[in-house]
Amino acid sequence: MKSLSIKDIAVKANVSITTVSFIINGKAKEKSISEAVIEKVKKIIEESGYKPNQIARSLRTGNSNIIGLIIEDISNSFFSRIARLIEDKAYKRGYKIIYSSTENNVDKAKELINLFKSRKVDAYIISPIKGIEEDVQMLLDDGNPVIFFDRNLPDVDTSYVGADHFNASYQSIQSFIDQGKKNIALVTTDINVAQITERHDGYKKALEDNGIAYDDDLVLKIHFNQEENETIAQIKSLLENKKVDAVLFVTNYLAISGLKALKQIDKKIGDDFAVIAYDDHEAFELHTPRISAIQQPLEEIAEAIIKLILNRLSSKGKLPAEELIIPTRLVLRD
Amino acid sequence: MKSLSIKDIAVKANVSITTVSFIINGKAKEKSISEAVIEKVKKIIEESGYKPNQIARSLRTGNSNIIGLIIEDISNSFFSRIARLIEDKAYKRGYKIIYSSTENNVDKAKELINLFKSRKVDAYIISPIKGIEEDVQMLLDDGNPVIFFDRNLPDVDTSYVGADHFNASYQSIQSFIDQGKKNIALVTTDINVAQITERHDGYKKALEDNGIAYDDDLVLKIHFNQEENETIAQIKSLLENKKVDAVLFVTNYLAISGLKALKQIDKKIGDDFAVIAYDDHEAFELHTPRISAIQQPLEEIAEAIIKLILNRLSSKGKLPAEELIIPTRLVLRD
DNA sequence: CTGAAAGCGCTTACAG
DNA sequence: CTGAAAGCGCTTACAG
Numbered sequence: 001m002k003s004l005s006i007k008d009i010a011v012k013a014n015v016s017i018t019t020v021s022f023i024i025n026g027k028a029k030e031k032s033i034s035e036a037v038i039e040k041v042k043k044i045i046e047e048s049g050y051k052p053n054q055i056a057r058s059l060r061t062g063n064s065n066i067i068g069l070i071i072e073d074i075s076n077s078f079f080s081r082i083a084r085l086i087e088d089k090a091y092k093r094g095y096k097i098i099y100s101s102t103e104n105n106v107d108k109a110k111e112l113i114n115l116f117k118s119r120k121v122d123a124y125i126i127s128p129i130k131g132i133e134e135d136v137q138m139l140l141d142d143g144n145p146v147i148f149f150d151r152n153l154p155d156v157d158t159s160y161v162g163a164d165h166f167n168a169s170y171q172s173i174q175s176f177i178d179q180g181k182k183n184i185a186l187v188t189t190d191i192n193v194a195q196i197t198e199r200h201d202g203y204k205k206a207l208e209d210n211g212i213a214y215d216d217d218l219v220l221k222i223h224f225n226q227e228e229n230e231t232i233a234q235i236k237s238l239l240e241n242k243k244v245d246a247v248l249f250v251t252n253y254l255a256i257s258g259l260k261a262l263k264q265i266d267k268k269i270g271d272d273f274a275v276i277a278y279d280d281h282e283a284f285e286l287h288t289p290r291i292s293a294i295q296q297p298l299e300e301i302a303e304a305i306i307k308l309i310l311n312r313l314s315s316k317g318k319l320p321a322e323e324l325i326i327p328t329r330l331v332l333r334d
Numbered sequence: 335m336k337s338l339s340i341k342d343i344a345v346k347a348n349v350s351i352t353t354v355s356f357i358i359n360g361k362a363k364e365k366s367i368s369e370a371v372i373e374k375v376k377k378i379i380e381e382s383g384y385k386p387n388q389i390a391r392s393l394r395t396g397n398s399n400i401i402g403l404i405i406e407d408i409s410n411s412f413f414s415r416i417a418r419l420i421e422d423k424a425y426k427r428g429y430k431i432i433y434s435s436t437e438n439n440v441d442k443a444k445e446l447i448n449l450f451k452s453r454k455v456d457a458y459i460i461s462p463i464k465g466i467e468e469d470v471q472m473l474l475d476d477g478n479p480v481i482f483f484d485r486n487l488p489d490v491d492t493s494y495v496g497a498d499h500f501n502a503s504y505q506s507i508q509s510f511i512d513q514g515k516k517n518i519a520l521v522t523t524d525i526n527v528a529q530i531t532e533r534h535d536g537y538k539k540a541l542e543d544n545g546i547a548y549d550d551d552l553v554l555k556i557h558f559n560q561e562e563n564e565t566i567a568q569i570k571s572l573l574e575n576k577k578v579d580a581v582l583f584v585t586n587y588l589a590i591s592g593l594k595a596l597k598q599i600d601k602k603i604g605d606d607f608a609v610i611a612y613d614d615h616e617a618f619e620l621h622t623p624r625i626s627a628i629q630q631p632l633e634e635i636a637e638a639i640i641k642l643i644l645n646r647l648s649s650k651g652k653l654p655a656e657e658l659i660i661p662t663r664l665v666l667r668d
Numbered sequence: 669c670t671g672a673a674a675g676c677g678c679t680t681a682c683a684g
Numbered sequence: 685c686t687g688a689a690a691g692c693g694c695t696t697a698c699a700g
Binding site for chain 2: 672673
Binding site: 016056 | 686689691
């Protein structure tokens with residue numbers, strides 16, 4: 001069963017497809033189509049359940065009302081929650097979102113950009129990784145709005161929305177120090193992206209400002225794609241072999257592995273050992289004791305992203321790049 | 335800067351667009367294009383970075399190599415993890431996935447179906463809700479493959495992949511009874527969908543088979559979209575006012591609210607009070623004590639869905655509907 | 669071995 | 685107040 005086309009409607013209504021098109025697109029008034037014709041055509045569209053073929057429309061107009069969202073991993077709750085918020089907000093403004101995960105793989109990221117490009121998405125929201133600078137630059141050169149979020153790529157001049165990772169990290173370390181901690185470890189990843197290095201830098205600077213020497217042995221860099229068991233083993237080894245009285249985990253999944261490690265070596269969080277996780281997680285509120293965390297204001301981030309995108313879309317990409325740094329919130333628990 | 339078209343390539347190579355098209359689509363051999371021409375055209379495509387416009391291709395061929403995935407809520411980890419697995423598997427077979435959330439809203443679900451329809455997706459994977467039967471039937475009548483997962487709609491005759499909710503629930507209750515529990519509560523939702531009612535039925539049947547009377551007062555139906563605080567209050571009220579020595583939570587987010595409720599009234603899980611959650615969650619392994627859970631085999635479910643879809647796609651929708659019920663795993667912890 | 673031409677379903681500048 | 689026609693970028697049956 002083939003679906004209806006504009007031509008079928010035109011035939012049924014005994015008018016030209018031009019007329020039908022004007023009516024569908026709300027240009028009936030402007031083109032001074034008579035009320036009677038408008039009514040008749042609308043009725044036929046209604047009854048027949050006709051839906052315009054968006055593919056044909058896109059081919060003709062060159063835009064799609066679709067925004068492409070490229071993230072690291074949709075199964076990570078930070079991204080899935082952001083995705084959901086962006087989806088909602090875009091939807092209310094008549095835009096649809098299609099999203100896909102890069103898995104931190106440069107080739108997959110490039111393929112996704114090409115996929116979206118070949119689908120003529122109207123704009124791109126990207127949590128970028130190193131190695132896609134050229135591809136993004138080409139998008140920009142072609143006049144596509146591109147917004148980075150969560151992470152930035154310094155070599156690309158486009159808008160960015162992200163949390164203030166440096167200060168979040170700095171404040172966490174400062175709060176440890178205020179509690180009298182001296183041997184503060186950092187569990188981070190070996191991914192070389194700005195938002196991770198900023199967290200590392202905040203850690204360093206806070207130590208420095210408080211006259212505490214930076215000790216590389218207290219910084220554990222976990223390899224990105226490794227098995228969780230190995231991560232747990234490395235964290236255990238850090239805690240067993242070094243004197244550590246506080247740990248900042250740079251992502252929530254590292255913190256979760258860390259909590260498992262603590263359980264295995266039966267090390268308790270309490271007065272003499274403190275923990276903060278970057279990005280909150282349902283498990284932390286529930287944990288005994290409850291785990292402190294840095295919260296990124298997802299709602300604000302999503303809203304900022306959508307605003308930037310819509311501005312760019314309506315002004316045909318002439319706007320200068322903007323950087324929006326959103327403050328985080330440190331939630332100290334128990 | 336406009337992007338290149340097949341015509342640009344044809345002009346540069348001094349051949350017809352037909353020839354270029356054959357080469358792009360791997361039909362060069364079959365159409366006996368000379369090696370020299372193939373080489374020349376491929377080189378030009380390579381150098382220029384030309385990517386065929388998929389929109390034009392879709393309009394012409396009528397298919398898109400895109401599978402639409404419609405779920406309840408991408409920010410729910412069950413769905414985001416399934417989405418990720420499906421995405422991976424589809425991707426390896428040359429299909430892209432676009433997904434969107436219904437938020438359990440019939441109108442939004444219908445709109446999404448229309449959106450995907452107007453984009454000519456090749457197939458639909460849907461976690462359905464009541465009220466969209468007609469819309470799905472229309473898709474099927476048009477010859478589109480549609481696979482339901484997680485939930486089924488009895489009135490629609492299409493393939494389904496889902497966990498064995500009835501047995502999972504039955505076994506959980508049986509395990510409570512084996513531990514000597516007598517006053518077993520069920521915390522469920524008021525959504526009227528098969529996979530929830532099956533869990534309820536499993537609960538009933540297990541009680542019955544063990545000669546325990548079903549008590550409606552021990553079944554708490556939480557309203558779907560309510561504030562978490564209210565949910566917590568209702569669970570607290572159940573536990574404080576009734577004699578309860580075991581609870582099966584029918585979804586993991588209800589279990590999480592339940593754990594918060596337990597914390598607030600300081601009721602401990604242990605020998606005289608047991609809990610099982612439907613769908614595992616990172617928080618459960620970490621909780622003290624660890625929380626037992628029913629695991630759905632996500633990998634198997636995703637694999638089964640993709641297989642069904644690809645079969646249907648390659649056989650042009652003549653296959654009879656299949657039902658795949660995947661056994662779950664009850665993980666008893668502590 | 670290769671190309672001209674029709675057609676997918678729309679939108680829109682132009683003409684009347 | 686309305687319509688004929690060009691064109692968006694492809695694919696493919698047909699012809700040579």
